[in-house]
Amino acid sequence: MPKASSARPIWTGSISFGLVTIPIKLYTAVREHRIAFRSLHDQDQVPLKQKMVCPADGKEVHPEHIVKGYEVEKDHFVIIQKSDLEAIAPKASKAIEIQDFVDLDQIDPMYFDRPYYVAPKPEGAKPYKLLMEAMVKTKKVGIASIVMHNKQYLAALRPLDDALCLETMHFDDEVIPSNSLPDLHQKTKVDDRELKIAQQLIESLTTEFKPEKYKDEYRERVMELIERKSKGQKIVNRPERESTTPRKANDLIAALEASLAKTKTAITASRTPRRRKSA
């Protein structure tokens, strides 16, 4: 399991439940390992930047001239100013208000979005521990609402090992019900014998869940590739390109280097010509 980030908390506030208030901080609990690539110009490897361009005249539009519009119907927009949104933004409440307690297995994993660790501030250590132990004993998780960065979230608060964990959740209307899928409700009969064999197969493969067993192998291969490339090792994956144009280009580069070296001996005799090894 990855360690809780020792870095800065992403949010501070308090959990309120009944008459108790527990000052806490939130820390990131999951860090995704995404490999970021940048877009470069193939000719000179300059990192490219994006511009907002108006398709009407092809000209760049600068940020001060960009407003947000909501498309109410095709080609009809309602302009929403930042101030409009600020006026109705959720109050920057600093409280995680526990509204209900429920059984964890009643919440389908589909509802979970992002986990955070909840750590007590020093003065909150005692009620923090109290809440956690009560939740362990009753085997319940708290359903709470929280406002972070001007956005309202639904969240589940649950004990995890010796800490509390806050998991942001999707609102019900964000979850798409499976009955909207096609081909799911065709009338088919399941053969008893086949079902038994399938059950046996599942049982023979059943083991304990060990998350460390599963690796992002593609990511590892990409990182390996990057490592090799950065050490200057050639990656041979494009035999068809190897043979044709580059050879010609290499010849020309060699000719250019030679011609450049000649100019130096002619003009700046003081400087010793540095010639690169063959390209």
Added chain:
Amino acid sequence: MSKVARRTTKKTTAKLAARPSVSTRASKVPISNPTKPLFPSGFTKGEMIDYYERMAPILLPHLRGRALTLKRYPNGSDKLFFFEKNCPSHRPDWVETVRVVGRSADSTNDHCNITTRDGLRWVANLAAIELHVPLGKADKPDVAGAVAFDLDPGPGVSLIDCARLGIRMRDMLANIGLQCFAKTSGGKGFHLYVPLNGSTTFAQTKAFANMVAVTLAKDDPQRITASMSKADRPKRIFIDWSQNDRHKTTVCVYSIRARQTPSVSSPLTWDELEEAIAGKDEASIRFDAGAMLKRVERVGDLFKPVLTLKQKLPA
């Protein structure tokens, strides 16, 4: 109009009395606000129109058949400008246009194709201080008439440093059998042109220019860069090879630049460049509109070979 602007106009009218060359040629092209100063130095719109008209015999061959992009400064060289690719719709019917397909196939522009002295007069009257042209002609959009290198000095690098690099590039190119020609950009740097005038495509010239720039940058990375990255610019000369593209334009030779004074993108002989380097004399290779008019009477069009000399890139 603001008070300030009116006052400026009055002042220049007074100044103008002492100046001889304001366009007075009889022409079907009417001129507006000839006394309006277009440059902080006081150089007026009328004087600019006069320059372009008198330069016509030498300048027109460099514009003819090319999709001209106008860089217009309606309120002066130090004020807001805009690039105009499409020839203005209010153009007189005798102004020719050429159609150019943009980067996406469905976008086309009808550029001005200036072929006459009156055409130049009309364009100048639009306060198009700078004339920008592609390296190819409109009827053969993929063919590059020349390879161009833009030597752009970063902070802390002088025009003389650029000239030195120009000399090295001249010798380097000569060693692979190519002759090249230099002009000032009229701004900070230099343009180096390798005439081709054959069927060489932009794909070829761009790859070639890139190789030349990269070879030079590898050889002297402390002083030369082939990369557009701003971080690499200080104390270095950026050899911009990327203008070798059918969609790119470079300021035309003899075009005035929109600066404090009407400086001109001026062709130079290699002797002049070497003398300027020897004497560290930047001023000797900078010409403004007035100086250029006198100069062409003496030396003619030093950039003519760029339009006529046939050369081929090494395979």
